[in-house]
Amino acid sequence: MTSPQNEQFVFSPIVPSLAVADSTQRFALRRVYCVGRNYAEHAREMGHDPDREAPFFFTKHPDSLLPDGNVFPYPPGTSEVHHEIEMVVAIGRGGADIPVETALDHVFGYAVGLDMTRRDLQAEAKKAGRPWEVAKAFDAAAPCSAIVPASRIGHPGKGRIWLDINGEPRQQGDIASLIWSVAEVIAYLSRLFELQPGDLIFTGTPAGVGPVQRGDRLRGGVEGVATIEIVVGD
Ligand code: MN
Numbered sequence: 001m002t003s004p005q006n007e008q009f010v011f012s013p014i015v016p017s018l019a020v021a022d023s024t025q026r027f028a029l030r031r032v033y034c035v036g037r038n039y040a041e042h043a044r045e046m047g048h049d050p051d052r053e054a055p056f057f058f059t060k061h062p063d064s065l066l067p068d069g070n071v072f073p074y075p076p077g078t079s080e081v082h083h084e085i086e087m088v089v090a091i092g093r094g095g096a097d098i099p100v101e102t103a104l105d106h107v108f109g110y111a112v113g114l115d116m117t118r119r120d121l122q123a124e125a126k127k128a129g130r131p132w133e134v135a136k137a138f139d140a141a142a143p144c145s146a147i148v149p150a151s152r153i154g155h156p157g158k159g160r161i162w163l164d165i166n167g168e169p170r171q172q173g174d175i176a177s178l179i180w181s182v183a184e185v186i187a188y189l190s191r192l193f194e195l196q197p198g199d200l201i202f203t204g205t206p207a208g209v210g211p212v213q214r215g216d217r218l219r220g221g222v223e224g225v226a227t228i229e230i231v232v233g234d
Pocket of ligand 1 (some may be wrong): 034035036037073084086115204205
């Protein structure tokens with residue numbers, strides 16, 4: 001065994017990162033966690049009872065983050081790709097078993113992201129009791145704005161979350177309607193995984209999810225945080 005100091009990489013390591021708003025700094029990405037069904041109206045539209053469920057999580061790959069303003073390549077193997085506009089939390093300080101009361105101290109900042117989903121493959125996976133990776137963790141599956149530091153905007157507890165396609169309203173909600181608040185999500189997730197700086201958490205989507213088509217222009221945002229705009233490519 002060689003010591004880590006003596007190891008040579010076969011390829012140079014590339015650290016995926018996101019821009020920090022109004023800064024030359026980059027936020028180096030570690031893991032991307034996502035919360036499922038965290039707005040009651042969306043849980044209902046997907047056929048679930050929002051009142052009885054503990055939060056559940058899935059992940060995407062850090063190299064699947066697509067910066068704001070880019071073309072989202074329509075992924076292969078699907079004919080039904082859905083948009084899910086979400087507020088994204090960027091973790092700046094790690095921890096396990098984080099109490100709800102101090103959870104927001106672990107937040108570096110916030111962003112707006114899209115949890116792009118191959119809904120047809122997700123439906124098949126649900127039916128067969130299979131994992132969701134092919135539905136959720138494909139290339140470019142996580143378009144995301146620059147991260148806005150909490151030192152600048154605080155910790156938003158309410159504000160409109162919205163998505164338009166080609167200027168037509170599709171998703172509407174308010175982050176005050178999160179079933180599990182940001183602090184509760186951090187506390188819950190940190191009992192399952194030790195959180196580290198560089199982790200992102202997609203906090204769930206409001207009602208109105210639906211398919212995107214090649215050529216669509218998606219524009220969305222969270223009031224008081226940021227906006228995001230992408231075009232669906234071929
Ligand atoms: Mn989602």
